[in-house]
Amino acid sequence: MEPKTADRTQSPSSPSSPSLSSPAAPGPLASFLRFVVCGGGIGVLSSFAVPLVAMTMPWAVANAVITVASTLLCTELHARFTFGTGRRPGWRRHLQSSGSAAAAYAVTCAAMFLLHIIQSAPGMLTEQAVYLTASGLAGIGRFLVLRLFVFASGRKSPLRPRRPVLPLPRPVLTQAAVGATV
DSSP states (O other): OOOOOOOTTSOTTSTTSOOOSSSOOOOHHHHHHHHIIIIIHHHHHHHHHHHHHTTTSOHHHHHHHHHHHHHHHHHHHIIIIISOOSSOOOHHHHHHHHHHHHHHHHHHHHHHHHHHHHOSSOOHHHHHHHHHHHHHHHHHHHHHHIIIIITOTTSOOTTSOOOOOOOOOOOOOOHHHHHHHO
């Protein structure tokens, strides 16, 4: 009697095949909704924290401190919940995620800088509106970077579609061809 082995022709997502990897990653819409809930929730809390912290230090420094703290927290949440990796992110993913956070930091700083050029003494409500708008736009960019590059392992990237591997044609040997070579 032969030992039973896993059938390699079954797809990993079929119910009869054994699951060797982490749970299936959520689809694009589900992961975007999770991204909005996790990242947006932390972002809104951060937007209230930045002006409060900015009362004790320069605005750009307060933004940097809050951005670093929220990025670390969000990367943990995104790895475990948003993109469904099922495990904590390593240093590599934290560093990659921080690159998108640095771009978001630049966008929010530029928006606030432009606001203060246009209006010399904007109120806290105006600052909040500008900051949240810039954060929202930067957040969409971050989602795309995180989904397509940082947490994309195990999925096909939509930017690089995979071509099917076609077998090489084999020469057909006929009796006439065999007789001609002999």
